[in-house]
Amino acid sequence: MDDTTGYPQGPGKxxxxxxxxxxxxxxxEDDAEIGTWVNEDLKGRGYEVTWLQNGERAxxxxxxxxxxILDVMLPGLDGFTVGQRLKKAYPDLPILMLSARTSxxxxxxxxxxxxxxxxxxxxxxxxxxxIEVLLRRSGSYSSEPLVLKHLLxxxxxxxxxxxxxxxxxxxxxKQFQIFMYLxxxxxxILTKEQIYEGVWGxxxxxxxxxxxxxxxxxxxxxERDPASxxxxxxxxxxxxxxxx
Amino acid sequence: xxxxxxxxxxxxxxxxSRYLLIILSAxxxxxxxxxxxLIGYQLVQNMVLGNAFPDAGAEPxxxxxxxxxxxxxxxxxxxxxxxxxxxxxxxxxxLSEEYSKVDMFWVDANSHVRQPAGGRLHLxxxxxxxxxxxxxxxxxxxTQQFSVIxxxxxxxxxxxxFMVMQVSKAALGPRDSGLSARESMxxxxxxxLMFVLFIVVSWMFFMNMRRRLLRLQSAxxxxxxxxxxxxxxxxxxxxxxxxxxxxxxxxHRLDRSLKREREEEELRKRLIANLSHxxxxxxxxxRSHVYSLHKEQLSERGRExxxxxxxxxxxxxxxxxxxxxxxxxxxxxxTLHPERVDVLRTVRxxxxxxxxxxxxxxxxxxxxxxxxxxYWTLDAQWFRRILDNLFQNVVRHARSGQYIGVRAAMDSAxxxxxxxxxxxxxxxxxxxxKGAGIGLAIVGFLTREMGLxxxxxxxxxxxxxxxxxASGGGQGLKLK
Numbered sequence: 001m002d003d004t005t006g007y008p009q010g011p012g013k014x015x016x017x018x019x020x021x022x023x024x025x026x027x028x029e030d031d032a033e034i035g036t037w038v039n040e041d042l043k044g045r046g047y048e049v050t051w052l053q054n055g056e057r058a059x060x061x062x063x064x065x066x067x068x069i070l071d072v073m074l075p076g077l078d079g080f081t082v083g084q085r086l087k088k089a090y091p092d093l094p095i096l097m098l099s100a101r102t103s104x105x106x107x108x109x110x111x112x113x114x115x116x117x118x119x120x121x122x123x124x125x126x127x128x129x130x131i132e133v134l135l136r137r138s139g140s141y142s143s144e145p146l147v148l149k150h151l152l153x154x155x156x157x158x159x160x161x162x163x164x165x166x167x168x169x170x171x172x173x174k175q176f177q178i179f180m181y182l183x184x185x186x187x188x189i190l191t192k193e194q195i196y197e198g199v200w201g202x203x204x205x206x207x208x209x210x211x212x213x214x215x216x217x218x219x220x221x222x223e224r225d226p227a228s229x230x231x232x233x234x235x236x237x238x239x240x241x242x243x244x
Numbered sequence: 245x246x247x248x249x250x251x252x253x254x255x256x257x258x259x260x261s262r263y264l265l266i267i268l269s270a271x272x273x274x275x276x277x278x279x280x281x282l283i284g285y286q287l288v289q290n291m292v293l294g295n296a297f298p299d300a301g302a303e304p305x306x307x308x309x310x311x312x313x314x315x316x317x318x319x320x321x322x323x324x325x326x327x328x329x330x331x332x333x334x335x336x337x338x339l340s341e342e343y344s345k346v347d348m349f350w351v352d353a354n355s356h357v358r359q360p361a362g363g364r365l366h367l368x369x370x371x372x373x374x375x376x377x378x379x380x381x382x383x384x385x386x387t388q389q390f391s392v393i394x395x396x397x398x399x400x401x402x403x404x405x406f407m408v409m410q411v412s413k414a415a416l417g418p419r420d421s422g423l424s425a426r427e428s429m430x431x432x433x434x435x436x437l438m439f440v441l442f443i444v445v446s447w448m449f450f451m452n453m454r455r456r457l458l459r460l461q462s463a464x465x466x467x468x469x470x471x472x473x474x475x476x477x478x479x480x481x482x483x484x485x486x487x488x489x490x491x492x493x494x495x496h497r498l499d500r501s502l503k504r505e506r507e508e509e510e511l512r513k514r515l516i517a518n519l520s521h522x523x524x525x526x527x528x529x530x531r532s533h534v535y536s537l538h539k540e541q542l543s544e545r546g547r548e549x550x551x552x553x554x555x556x557x558x559x560x561x562x563x564x565x566x567x568x569x570x571x572x573x574x575x576x577x578x579t580l581h582p583e584r585v586d587v588l589r590t591v592r593x594x595x596x597x598x599x600x601x602x603x604x605x606x607x608x609x610x611x612x613x614x615x616x617x618x619y620w621t622l623d624a625q626w627f628r629r630i631l632d633n634l635f636q637n638v639v640r641h642a643r644s645g646q647y648i649g650v651r652a653a654m655d656s657a658x659x660x661x662x663x664x665x666x667x668x669x670x671x672x673x674x675x676x677x678k679g680a681g682i683g684l685a686i687v688g689f690l691t692r693e694m695g696l697x698x699x700x701x702x703x704x705x706x707x708x709x710x711x712x713x714a715s716g717g718g719q720g721l722k723l724k
Contacts, residue, residue, distance in 0.1 A: 037532035100524035189596035237611025
């Protein structure tokens with residue numbers, strides 16, 4: 001699908017697999033036309049969707065859900081309140097805010113509890129990609145392995161297989177954490193600072209070569225040819241990316 | 245400015261009255277305190293020292309009191325009425341024995357001086373009236389004597405003469421004597437004590453004033469750039485108390501106007517947000533229909549038109565966003581939140597978000613930013629917005645160049661500048677897409693507000709935009 005809206009895209013296109021039959025999403029949207037459209041689109045992508053037109057009973061329905069898509073402007077309780085209630089009841093449940101309001105304050109307020117924020121009008125592929133990233137980040141991995149070139153990554157079992165040799169690739173703790181961090185942001189470019197702070201949890205110190213050293217060793221283990229890496233791509237001047 | 249009438253402060257309890265009290269007591273010090281201390285000293289002397297040495301004082305004290313002596317003398321003179329000179333001599337002799345410290349003599353009707361008890365006094369043989377007066381004036385005053393003169397029979401018409409007694413004041417008791425060294429030291433000690441007391445009281449007065457002024461000063465100093473000072477509790481109703489009350493009044497007024505401003509800002513934001521929602525909701529619906537159309541059987545031409553419509557929808561959404569932001573920003577109803585931001589990191593993260601789109605458009609992406617942080621004071625959110633608008637313009641209007649460059653360069657003042665370059669046809673050329681205007685207007689407005697300089701160099705070979713800190717701006721974002 002061509003998208004030339006001129007807006008930056010968060011993650012790239014995710015895998016268009018239909019293997020998330022069991023994944024249940026809660027969708028709260030008051031506009032009937034948009035609601036019908038998104039509901040059908042998501043069902044077409046293999047998700048099970050519960051669509052509510054207001055947020056009053058959101059918490060009751062969130063029980064078996066893996067992710068919530070939440071509109072901001074709702075009749076009665078507004079999206080922020082609903083989101084905060086949901087987060088209180090289910091702290092681990094990822095929330096994707098969907099809003100037609102774009103003022104920066106709104107976005108900041110939303111992101112205080114929401115895990116992502118998408119503005120209308122959006123492309124359904126963009127929505128699907130973001131849902132997939134959030135599910136991946138929250139640990140809702142599929143049982144199918146993720147295929148990256150010559151690698152098979154079993155995210156549930158924390159296992160990486162080399163298809164070429166049929167051997168398992170064993171990574172050290174930090175190497176594994178870095179690789180998993182990149183996989184959780186599949187298709188996104190991450191800066192050195194983001195990776196360092198995401199994995200180590202400390203602020204990145206300027207001139208720290210630790211991350212580069214780890215990535216070099218990681219490539220030696222993962223790549224067919226570490227000199228021209230295919231799995232962990234270097235985006236010159238910006239950072240690193242693992243593309244699906 | 246209105247010429248406001250000063251409120252008339254109450255005199256009671258004012259600083260002025262209290263200071264006047266101190267000054268007044270200092271002035272009273274000399275005429276009142278000196279004698280008072282003298283009396284006080286004597287009281288102490290009589291009560292303490294008098295009791296300490298009863299032998300030296302009590303008994304003669306009683307008999308030799310001047311009033312007692314005077315009464316006794318006049319009584320004796322009355323009793324001697326009609327007595328013979330011999331009788332008078334005898335009685336005076338008796339009296340001299342009784343009052344050993346007192347000298348006595350008498351002058352008879354013939355002006356002969358008679359000293360029956362013998363004489364410590366050197367007197368002429370005869371006394372006339374002039375002698376008596378001269379005695380009174382000269383002798384008595386010069387020798388600090390106490391003397392009583394009484395006519396015999398206590399009546400001058402009897403012409404029996406008169407009798408005189410005199411006693412040195414030293415004999416009358418210690419009270420009339422001069423001050424001894426110990427006594428004067430005690431006296432000056434009291435004076436010194438008074439001085440010290442005065443100094444201490446004034447010092448306390450001013451220290452108290454100083455402390456309260458300092459408290460007021462610290463209350464006025466707002467710890468942060470943002471908040472208002474807290475009102476302070478007014479304890480006294482004097483001048484400083486009134487100043488504190490006035491300060492509280494000012495804080496309340498400021499607080500009210502700040503609240504009103506915030507309410508207006510809130511109202512404006514809500515209006516913009518609602519407007520945005522009302523415009524974007526139908527846009528989303530149109531978008532959904534366009535998306536659904538893709539699934540229908542369409543001709544090549546139809547597909548092309550659909551794609552064009554989709555592009556325009558995206559542009560429209562961006563335009564709405566920019567238009568509303570511009571309105572919000574320029575209405576002055578939006579506060580920037582400055583913080584220390586690593587600009588290079590922000591540029592890298594923004595570029596990372598745009599990278600997939602550039603890739604898809606087939607752009608050559610040339611990002612070359614130095615390592616290490618460069619801190620500017622900015623509103624991070626709005627700085628991202630500047631970058632988003634500039635990157636968006638490159639995608640929309642410089643697509644023909646197929647190039648985007650993001651790098652750092654030195655600006656004319658030697659500071660770092662962020663350079664965003666494309667190889668499009670330049671800003672003068674019509675790219676077929678209008679709408680760069682509002683995006684750039686926002687960039688222009690925001691850079692100005694954040695104390696940044698933006699320089700645009702546009703030729704037909706491409707456009708280069710430099711963003712640097714304003715040379716005069718110093719620390720970047722100015723606080724309103």
